[in-house]
Amino acid sequence: MDPALHKAAVQGSVASLKKLVAENPNILGSKTPQQNTALHIAAELGHAGFAEAALGVDDKLLVSKNADGDTPLHLAARAGKVDVADLLIGRASAWPAEHPRHSPAAQNGKAGEPPRSSPGTAQGPLFMANKVGDTPLHEAVKHGRSAVALRLLDAEPGRGHALNVKQQTPLHIAAREGLADVVAKIVSQPWVHEKFVPSDSVSGTALHQAVLGGHARVVEILLDATPPDQIGLTDSSENNALHYAAQKNNARVVKLLLNRKVDLAYKRNRDLQSPLHVAAYYGSTDAMVELLKQCPDVAEMVDSNGRNAFHVAITSGKVDALKRLLKHVRPEEIVNRVDRAGNTPLHLAASLSRIQSALLLLKDRRVNPCVLNREGQSARSLIEKRAATEEMDTYEMYLWKTLKKHEASRCKKEQLPPIATYQSLRSRRAGHDEYYELSVGTYTLVATLIATVSFAATFTMPGGYSQTDGTALHGHKAAFKIFVISNTVAMCSSIVVVFCFIWAWRDPVKFKLDQLMWGHRLTILACLAMVVSLMTAVYITVAPTARWPAYVVIAIGVSTPAVVFLILGKEALYVPM
Numbered sequence: 192m193d194p195a196l197h198k199a200a201v202q203g204s205v206a207s208l209k210k211l212v213a214e215n216p217n218i219l220g221s222k223t224p225q226q227n228t229a230l231h232i233a234a235e236l237g238h239a240g241f242a243e244a245a246l247g248v249d250d251k252l253l254v255s256k257n258a259d260g261d262t263p264l265h266l267a268a269r270a271g272k273v274d275v276a277d278l279l280i281g282r283a284s285a286w287p288a289e290h291p292r293h294s295p296a297a298q299n300g301k302a303g304e305p306p307r308s309s310p311g312t313a314q315g316p317l318f319m320a321n322k323v324g325d326t327p328l329h330e331a332v333k334h335g336r337s338a339v340a341l342r343l344l345d346a347e348p349g350r351g352h353a354l355n356v357k358q359q360t361p362l363h364i365a366a367r368e369g370l371a372d373v374v375a376k377i378v379s380q381p382w383v384h385e386k387f388v389p390s391d392s393v394s395g396t397a398l399h400q401a402v403l404g405g406h407a408r409v410v411e412i413l414l415d416a417t418p419p420d421q422i423g424l425t426d427s428s429e430n431n432a433l434h435y436a437a438q439k440n441n442a443r444v445v446k447l448l449l450n451r452k453v454d455l456a457y458k459r460n461r462d463l464q465s466p467l468h469v470a471a472y473y474g475s476t477d478a479m480v481e482l483l484k485q486c487p488d489v490a491e492m493v494d495s496n497g498r499n500a501f502h503v504a505i506t507s508g509k510v511d512a513l514k515r516l517l518k519h520v521r522p523e524e525i526v527n528r529v530d531r532a533g534n535t536p537l538h539l540a541a542s543l544s545r546i547q548s549a550l551l552l553l554k555d556r557r558v559n560p561c562v563l564n565r566e567g568q569s570a571r572s573l574i575e576k577r578a579a580t581e582e583m584d585t586y587e588m589y590l591w592k593t594l595k596k597h598e599a600s601r602c603k604k605e606q607l608p609p610i611a612t613y614q615s616l617r618s619r620r621a622g623h624d625e626y627y628e629l630s631v632g633t634y635t636l637v638a639t640l641i642a643t644v645s646f647a648a649t650f651t652m653p654g655g656y657s658q659t660d661g662t663a664l665h666g667h668k669a670a671f672k673i674f675v676i677s678n679t680v681a682m683c684s685s686i687v688v689v690f691c692f693i694w695a696w697r698d699p700v701k702f703k704l705d706q707l708m709w710g711h712r713l714t715i716l717a718c719l720a721m722v723v724s725l726m727t728a729v730y731i732t733v734a735p736t737a738r739w740p741a742y743v744v745i746a747i748g749v750s751t752p753a754v755v756f757l758i759l760g761k762e763a764l765y766v767p768m
Contacts, residue, residue, distance in 0.1 A: 192221045192229070200229040203238030212248050219249045226257040234263035234279065237272035246282060253282055253316050260321030261330075268327040268343065271336035276327075280346050283316035317347050324355030332365040332373055340365070340373045351377030359394060366397040366413065369406035378416035395426030395435070402435040407443050414451050422452045429460040430469075437466040437482065440475035449485045456486040463495040464503075471500040471516070474509035483519045490520045497531035505539045505548045513548050523557040533565035541570035541594065542577070546586045553597055560594060561602035570594055572608040631692050634710055638688035641717045645682035645724070653728040665731050674727035681720035684713045715763070722748045 196218055199207035208229075211218050222228055230252040233241040242263070245252055256262055264283060267275040320326050325333070328350050331340035340361070344351060351361045351373075365373040374397070394400060398417060401409040410432075414422065425431050433455040436444040445466075448455055459465055464472075467489045470479040479500075482489060493499050501520075504512040513536075520526065527535050534542070537558055540549035549570070552558045563569055568576060571594035574587060583591075595610060653674060654665040665671040688710045726748040734741040756763055 192223045192227075193218055196221060196229050197223070197232070200232035200238070200241060201236065203233060203236065203241040205240050205244045208241060208244050208248075216248075219245060219252060222257075225259075228252050228255050228257075228263070230255065230263045231257055231261070231266055234267040234272065234275045235270050237267075237270065237275055239272075239274040239278050242275050242278055246278075250282070253279065253286065254319065256319075256321070260323075262316060262319050262321075262327070264316060264319075264327040265321055265325070265330050268331040268336060268339045269334050271331075271334065271339055273338050273342070276339045276342060280317065280342055284346050286315050317343065318350065318353070320353075320355065324357070326350060326353055326355075326361070328353070328361045329355055329359075329364060332361045332368060332370055335368055335370065337370050337373055340370065341376060344373070344376050348376075348380040351380070357394075360397070362397045363394065363400045366406070366409050367400035367404045369401075369404050369409055371406070371408045371412060374401075374409050375412050378412065395430065395432070396421075396424050398422065398424075398432045399426055399430075399435050402432045402441070402444050402448075403439065405439055405441050405444070407441075407447065410444050410447055414447065419452065422448075423455055423458060425458075425460070428462075431455050431458050431460075431466075433458070433466040434460055434464075434469050437470035437475055437478045438473050440470070440473065440478045442477040442481040445478045445481040446485075449481070453486065456482055456489050457492070459492070459494075463493075465489055465492045465494075467492065467500045468494055468498075468503050471504040471509065471512050472507045474504075474507070474512045476511050476515045479512060479515050480519060483516075487520075490516070490522075490525050493528070493530070497529070499525060499528050501526060501528070501536040502530055502534075502539055505536050505545050506543065508545060508548070510547045510551065513551055517551070517555050523559075526552075526555065526557045527559045527562060529562070529564065533563070535559070535562050535564075535570070537570045538562070538564055538568070538573060541590065542573045544587055544590075546590050549590050550593065553593060559601075560597045561605040561607065563607070567608065569598065569607050571598055571610070575608075575611040578611070630707070634714055635689055635692045638685040638692070638710075638714055638717065641685040641714075641721060642682055642689060644721070645678050645685065645717075648678050648724065648728075649682075653731040668731060670727045670730050674724055674731065677720040677723035677727065681717045681724060684717040684720065688713050688717070719752060722751055 193211070193215075195207070196211055198204075199211060219229055223232075230242055230245045233245065252263065254262060261269075264276065264279040267279055318326060328340060328343045331337075331343060351365075354360055362374065362377045365377065394403075398410065398413045401413055423431050433445065433448045436448060456466055460469075467479065467482050469475075470482060490500055494503070496502075498506075501513065501516055504510075504516060517526070527537075529535055530539075535558075537549060537552050537560060539545070540552060553560065560570055564573075571591060574583075574591045574594070577583075578587075598607060598610075652663045652665075653671070654663065656662065657664055663671065691710055726745045729744045730741045733744075
């Protein structure tokens with residue numbers, strides 16, 4: 192492209208354009224290496240005056256395509272340049288049908304491109320598609336340009352249903368992007384729906400896309416506009432919109448869909464998974480609760496492997512999902528349901544080393560540890576079977592002990608596989624068990640340091656002692672009393688942790704995980720007590736002469752636990768497993 196023309200297009204200088212055209216009437220035919228004309232550049236940058244002047248010289252620039260097949264209107268729509276878009280839409284609407292560039296061949300792009308689906312037979316600049324089949328309306332909604340999209344729909348309302356190469360219409364894209372005003376305008380126009388073929392669409396219907404984007408308002412608009420028999424349409428994997436809502440953990444959308452068509456909860460996809468299965472797989476606890484609230488019997492459904500939501504939550508390692516299922520699903524038969532291999536959820540938890548899930552199941556009295564699978568194995572014997580070929584860590588040993596204990600108390604009348612000896616399993620325990628040893632060592636070190644510091648603070652009371660009777664000078668103050676109590680709590684808590692963890696080195700299996708958790712919590716308590724000791728000590732010694740530094744220290748101390756919980760959340764209270 193001529194450098195002077197390029198500069199004029201970038202700056203939007205109409206005067207420069209007129210001067211250049213006067214010198215060379217054909218200058219507007221020059222293009223950049225990307226095949227962009229001066230009108231492409233002006234449209235993308237929003238120079239409406241320059242665009243109008245260029246079209247006044249050569250109106251065929253309106254249908255000129257660059258290397259990607261984009262017209263100037265594509266670029267204006269993509270950039271959201273409303274003024275330029277208005278100009279180009281007006282010119283495109285008035286484009287003469289008999290124009291030599293206005294032919295089906297010109298509008299369908301290069302040879303080999305798929306035919307474009309359109310509501311009518313008319314073809315023009317408004318309908319021209321680029322190499323990926325996107326019209327200007329596709330570009331507008333794809334980039335969230337609602338204002339331009341609405342103007343394009345005013346010019347040709349039916350274009351909201353035109354398909355691109357990916358078999359997506361502007362309605363699909365607008366629904367996914369949450370452009371409620373655009374969606375409402377498209378669905379308000381009469382439209383004869385073509386037969387929907389699930390295998391043609393990986394992404395499903397516009398309703399699927401709205402659910403995928405989590406746009407409840409768009410979902411409401413589409414539900415109001417969709418005939419009841421089409422709400423349950425599926426994607427190529429036979430997932431309906433409720434499957435998508437379950438995946439995205441959107442309880443509000445789940446409620447909207449169930450209120451409109453409750454039998455969606457009982458529809459299965461290609462793997463015979465219900466929406467509850469999907470929610471359990473993704474750990475979508477909120478969606479799961481809403482599903483069980485409105486359709487409690489959906490928990491009875493099984494997939495192609497004969498597994499219910501409990502099985503799926505365990506195989507996917509979603510502990511929170513398992514907690515919700517145990518809380519909201521009451522029938523004992525469902526909790527102990529066996530899959531096609533005869534495995535209960537407890538069997539799967541044991542065989543997959545889902546320690547937290549297994550312990551959670553064992554706390555529920557409905558869970559039966561006596562059930563045998565088709566190979567005649569209990570959950571306990573599955574661990575022993577795996578121990579014959581694999582090394583076991585401390586957590587797995589603890590789970591084995593817990594299962595053995597439950598079998599002893601609840602399966603006295605059952606015929607179970609023989610129990611392995613503790614010594615035989617201990618010999619298979621992972622050589623160093625580095626993670627467990629590191630955890631115990633870390634807690635011991637931290638607790639020792641806290642005990643040392645707390646003990647030292649006992650002999651260096653804030654404010655000092657009386658030289659006559661040896662009592663603390665500030666012993667009568669409330670802040671000092673809080674200091675003494677918190678310091679004692681810190682020291683005693685840390686001593687308990689140190690003493691108990693000494694026994695952990697002797698036999699980590701006998702030192703139960705519950706005890707490890709209590710050690711973790713006592714360490715947290717000791718740390719919090721140390722923070723309180725710090726705040727009170729500073730307040731006692733600093734506040735009488737300079738209050739604001741003391742208050743700053745107190746504010747920092749109070750915010751310290753909040754910062755920890757902000758970073759770690761509820762996981763701060765539990766030992767990682």
